[in-house]
Amino acid sequence: MPQPSEPSELPARLLTHPDMVSACRDRDFSAIFRLMKRHAGIYPAMIARRCSMTPSRVGEVVSGQRQIKDMSVIERVSDGLRIPGQMLGLARRSWETPTVLAPREVAPPSVIAEPKGPSEPVSVLPSVGLDSILAAAGSRLTPSTVRALNSSIQDYWRRDDEHGGEALRPAVVGQLRYVVRLIKEAGEGEFRQSLYGIAAELARLTGWTYFDARQYSQARTYFAEALQLAKAIDDRQFMANVLACMSLQATYEDRPADAVALSTAAQDSARQHGGTPRVMAMLSMREAFAHATSSNRSATHEAIAESHRQFERITGADDEPAWVTYFDETKLIVDTGIAHGRLGEANTAEPLIADALRREDASNHRGRAFHSFWLATTQLQRGNLDEACDTATAALETATSVGSERVTGHLREFHQRLAPYSKEPVAVAFESQLRATLH
Template sequence: MTDGQPRSSKNPAGANKALAAALKDAGCSYASLALRVNELGRNQGVDTAYDKASVTRWLQGQQPRGTAPQLIAAVLSERLGRELSPADLGFAPEPQRPVAGRALVYGDDVAETLHILAELGSADISRRGLPGTVPFVAGALTAPQRDWLLWLLDHQDAPREEVPADGGPVEQVHAMIGMFDRMDNHYGGGGVRTSIVHYLSTEVIPMLRRRGTAAPVRRRLFAAAARLAAMAGWSSYDAGEYGLAQRYMVQGLRLCAEGLDRVLGGQILAGLSHLATCLGRPDEGVALARAGLATAKGAGSPLGLMRLYAMSARGHAAQGRAAEATEALRLAERHLEASRGAEQESAWVRYLDHHYLQAESALCFRDLGLGAQAERTASESLRANADRRRRQAISRSVLATAHLQQNRLDEAIGAATEALDTLGSVHSERSVQALRDFRARLRPVRHEPLVREFERRSLPVLGTAA
């Protein structure tokens, strides 16, 4: 649609009284409604040119085609502070662009973001309205980075007002986040993913739609919701739902803007960087890490910067850029040393420590073919993370590869077998992929009896080798 006058159908009841009442309640002029609908349309890739005359026709009973009824409902929901559907405004709803497509967009309208997240969560849990496998779309990562960085330029000096915990909704949401974190670390994302999505969709999003919440509390609620959306993305990633992971993280980044939380914004970009690198787009992984560094610099979180430099190193290592990866790891170490301790950091990054950096460094050394360094750091990670089963499984797979890179096949198979045993209690596709990476490296020695036996044992967990 480009002329603002798409084909339309006539409302047999005549004048659209529901739309007229909503406009009056919202104090919204015809021109401002048309302008805002056009803005939302552009944000979703639909070029519209509605004007005052268009609104007059809608009030006379004409119904625009395409997504315009949804856009009109989104605008008036925003103005009135309550959710409205096209049907509430006298429009017959028409098929909308699938939520899997809309969730890739970092939208201007936060009310629409909440609607998309709720719809995505519902479809995710019920498995209705989504394709069998929601695709990861690397090309859709550029626009959210740009939109976020443009927002950042406009809000560099935004206040970050703290509100004391008072037993209210913010503290309750933080308590749930802590519980989900513990479950994720112990059992992997596959074991907790649905619970996170359900809580975000049915409990937290309705909190954000309520009117009358004090602005500082509302900001902290948005930040907590952004953290939950990011967790939904991370746990989806860990469950092998890569396309859903991308969509939850993008929408979480949009919520983060409402929370004015640059540390968390950097961490969501770090998660997207990790996702891109591990799905074969390390160039995008480096770009996302750089966007995260631009976000988090000056936000008072050395640990957050440490993780972002580690993600940059991962992207460089995956591309075989040893010098760049080494420099990024050096900067990660420097920021780790600069931290004054977890209690002086944002709640979102307190889990990050020396052992986290060891585990990520081991993966970098593995990808660069530095077997001895990978062995040393993976071994240190294993000793330090006995209670984190996912990290144990991944580090054992990295250790197995490090042994293999040093032509120590017996030790490699031994470490890989231990990793395989660990996977029995962890629902983590990332852990499975790490062991698949090791198995792929066994091809030159596949004739060895020890290798054939490992491949036989690993088949139920890892599937058939490609």
């Protein structure tokens, strides 16, 4: 275990807090240091020790009497407080997750660096992760190994839907390291294509778990790795899938122009390289979300219509990538409802989302909680306060079984929308349940 004096990763709620994001962007270290104390319990004396600064200097920065402009000091603050470099306009720091592959086509990838720090004692019991099992067995690379790796990815996605990805992430990252080592050992062998594809999916899944936790900087890092891995084998459809994930993240970061650009690039990539109707339907819906974020009604409606046109072209003969099979009729319906809901078109959105929830698999806890939030939102928009609070309470109950900061963030957002009704009994009851569950 790391020593107490070693810097640890900051809480996601701090790194994604709007005030923290803004302070880092402006390099307002007075605000950063105050936020550190308030949200992470890191006091000025600790800041001074971690960043190799004097306590008096830290005090001057906090009070606004002094500014930090020297690049070497800014880098020390980033490293000492574990603020991702990108948040402060720096290159990725050495302690952040390193690049899986350099953007080169000839040289084999290097193994992901192991975390630095004191050596941990050897455990008596081995890890039960797939990578550890295969390594311990000295398994040589065979088609069955590749099938087992692909199967484990499907299982990871299932468990991500059911429980969220926070607890899953260490296992996924460990398996990613293992696959990268296999790529290096395989060289230009017969399994190269499959291994790169598996590594790309594991990198995307890792990025998704960070996105779901609203740790956007780390999510972008892994999405970028997934793009590089897919590019190495010229899998343009999968690159489109990753771009679509990045587009969705941009909608959450309130960057609608970026979201539109990423979704458009995703469609261009897939269209030029044999994108199936289901793939194109999914990508068009991501474009609809992007336009809805900027309240572009006509463009949103056009993208929704294109998604439905593409979906109608799906046949049983299509050779679909495994990563897009989730986009079925139920997903098409609920996403259509959400896109209308983002535009404030509650009369259109509510029946669509309600219908999808009736169809949806009960084991998809995060999806059901997320979609229930949107149903409650549209019900509130239509003035049905009691019904909206009942739906939001059901979403809250489902959310308790899922580790998803994205879902809990939406439920807090719903609570804010109840402000005009704060004295109504149903609103008071929901607030009480929210506090008991999430605080």
